[in-house]
Amino acid sequence: MLSGKYEYVVVGAGIEGSATAYQLAKKGAKVLLLEQFPLPHNRGSSHGASRMIRRAYEEDYFCEMMNEAYSDWQELEKETGTKIYMKTGLVMISENLNVTESVAKILNSLNMKSELLTANQVNGKYPGVFLSDNETAVIDTDAGILKADKALRCLQEMFVRNGGEIRDQEPVRRIIPESDTSVMIETSHGTYRSNSAILCLGPWAPKFLKSLGLNLPLESVKTTVCFWRMKPEFSRMGAVWPCTVNISAEEHSYSLPPDEYEDLMKICWHGGVASDPDDRDRVSPAESHIDGLIKYVRRRFPCVEPKPSIMETCMYTCTPDESFILDRHPKHKNIIIGAGFSGTGFKLAPVVGRILADLALGKKPSYPLEPFSIARFTKSRL
Incomplete structure (x- = not known):
């Protein structure tokens, strides 16, 4: 049985989880990225060769965030020597x-x-x-177009280059909050502890989050x-x-x-x-x-x-309003949730990764998070 202690464990190696893990590793943290399927795979939301990238949105906050996303994708192109956009x-x-x-x-x-x-x-x-x-x-x-599979591969490559560790074919069974500074993660292969867990679960979010007491409209x-x-x-x-x-x-x-x-x-x-x-x-x-x-x-x-x-x-x-969930668990502040990307999240992944990393690090994110809060849903669901 595997075991270990990490500063941060990111669950889900799709585009959002990979971007988050990369942002944390860039800051020198000890990070584990867990994925339930063998990489690469086509079971979630991040596979395929292309996704759209655009600034044209009815929501001004998406439009504004896209400015940063364009810069981030261009920076990733330079870092990896890979044409993405x-x-x-x-x-x-x-x-x-x-x-x-x-x-x-x-x-x-x-x-x-x-x-x-x-x-x-x-x-x-x-x-x-x-x-x-x-x-x-x-x-x-x-x-235009983002080369989706290349973008995902580049983020994972840069995560590992910055000292991160990826373990695929390792489904997470349970997340157990122990304290404000400790979370236990049970997988098919073992048990890990971390200061914080960041959950980027894709289409598995609605089911899994119920085990953490969250009944969200996903x-x-x-x-x-x-x-x-x-x-x-x-x-x-x-x-x-x-x-x-x-x-x-x-x-x-x-x-x-x-x-x-x-x-x-x-x-x-x-x-x-x-x-x-x-x-x-x-x-x-x-x-x-x-x-x-x-x-x-x-x-x-x-x-x-x-x-x-x-x-x-x-x-x-x-989500009902097709805005994301980027927030801390209401009761366990060291469990961070990125979910409900509603077919829009791929292009914004570098910005999402930075926001989720900031939440895990206890820093104030660079964008107001009211449009992405859990609190915008009815309290009766929690």
């Missing part, structure tokens, strides 16, 4: 003019590059994307990731296609230009079907889910064939 631009679409105007206003207030366009202007500028007359768009010029969902073949006349253009985000009550979607597979665009609904992460293979998307996406793609993207060529799966963990 590819600039493509973003077309953020809504039939609600107030949404696009609000996002443009937020971007402009933070001196970030943006542009507000009508449907005709978008259709002329981006022939592969079609907007209806009642829609407008914000152009986020610095948006939902794990299985989402279908679809790739669509570009029509020859568009793929031959040789242009860098933009990412897109569509914000409406019925159609919340996103797309990424060809990157993971040659000539295949990633176009997906945001969200998915409630699913136990330990039993996810039994849950299939409803036919109406895919049929609705096919109808949407036919209308929105004249540049692709009308049926997906490849369908993969991924997991989200969602």
Whole structure:
């Protein structure tokens, strides 16, 4: 049986846990990063070759945090000699003019590059994307693609380079708070003690946190990731296609230009079907889910064939307001929780890692955490 004493134990080696562990190790702390599956794996929320990076959000705090995230990703590129970020631009679409105007206003207030366009202007500028007359768009010029699997690998590499220790294939069985300065972590392989435990559990958070007395409104969902073949006349253009985000009550979607597979665009609904992460293979998307996406793609993207060529799966963990949980346990201040990233967290991982590390270190985080607090949920759930 393994055992040991660490200053900090981070549970979950997805993008958020790896970023947190790296931030702690950079400060010279003795850190253990635990992962239940063999690395790399595709059971959580951090696998795959691409994720979107953007500043265009309706929430000004996300937009502001993204400034730091861009700098952090660029710094990680320099540290590892790995290309992680590819600039493509973003077309953020809504039939609600107030949404696009609000996002443009937020971007402009933070001196970030943006542009507000009508449907005709978008259709002329981006022939592969079609907007209806009642829609407008914000152009986020610095948006693009993060090479997700490379980003995760780079964070783990830098964590180890800074003295951190990773143990995969070691599921955590129990977290036992012993005092304000001691937490016991029981795993399939042994027992560890640390000053603080940081839990980045991904879709396992809703179940596991109940064992710590937290009944939070978190939902794990299985989402279908679809790739669509570009029509020859568009793929031959040789242009860098933009990412897109569509914000409406019925159609919340996103797309990424060809990157993971040659000539295949990633176009997906945001969200998915409630699913136990330990039993996810039994849950299939409803036919109406895919049929609705096919109808949407036919209308929105004249540049692709009308049926997906490849369908993969991924997991989200969602909160009702789609803001994260970045907080200390209400009763055990040396248990730190990062959860509910709602399909948004990957791009912000370096900032999230710094915030969670600051909480573990007892430092005041650099951003107000009210939007990410446990207290924003009803007390009856605790």
